[in-house]
Amino acid sequence: MSATAAAAPRAERPAALEVENVVAGIGPLTILQGVSLTVDAGGVTVLLGANGAGKTTLLRTVAGLLAPRSGRILLYGEPIGGRAAHLVARAGIGHVPSGRELFSRMSVSDHIELGARLCEPKRRAELRDRVLTLFPEIAARLRQAAGTLSGGEQMMVAIARALMTDPRVLLIDEPSTGLAPKVVLSIFRTLPQLQSRGMSVPLAEQSLRSGFSVADRAYILRDGRIVMSGRPAELAADAGVVKAYLGG
């Protein structure tokens, strides 16, 4: 090997998720106006923004529920933008949608089986054991109808369903909505266990405080644009953050 080749930088490991200049919308409405962000492998990245900033639209676009009009979405360097949602799920993206979207009459177990339909049959038992160990609260209620669970338990079922696809990247849309701070904390406490398996978690949040507490990188979204980004500790100390968040 020549000295030059030896000194050449090695190709960097790609980020878990890269969103590059994505424009997306619904019908004639353009909502995401060229969004770019990076989620590191094994990281928790928070997307912060007020009502209507575009957080849900961004997560839905990454999940393949909405096709980007332009721009790229890369999962470990592989372009996935524009693929159908079930193919995006197969590629390794799990999605916990806004409002959880559970079927109220279906049981906890049924929801877990729904997620399992997208994973390899021979891995189902192992994945089921893993999610039930992560959330013992729902393991004790497998036969209970989802509509009769508490908000926190419903959130756990929505996460468990997404984890059954064994994702490399887990998108979580506003896990704290409608939940008591103590319940939110107990859900956030499970994230390091996912990270320890190399999973990356982009999550949408309205609350700056709770978003900063859980993430290692933060983006602030307003009117479909990223207006600020950085490490949570730096942003929390920056007086411009609230203005960026609220606009004006």
Ligand SMILES: Nc1ncnc2c1ncn2[C@@H]1O[C@H](COP(=O)(O)OP(=O)(O)OP(=O)(O)O)[C@@H](O)[C@H]1O
């Ligand atoms: N199906 C739709 N039809 C028309 N407009 C929509 C639709 N979905 C979203 N929008 C608009 O797109 C913008 C972004 O909405 P989005 O739901 O992505 O925001 P958000 O940041 O998730 O807000 P929230 O914190 O309230 O969940 C809003 O102005 C919203 O009204």
Ligand SMILES: [Mg+2]
């Ligand atoms: Mg939303």
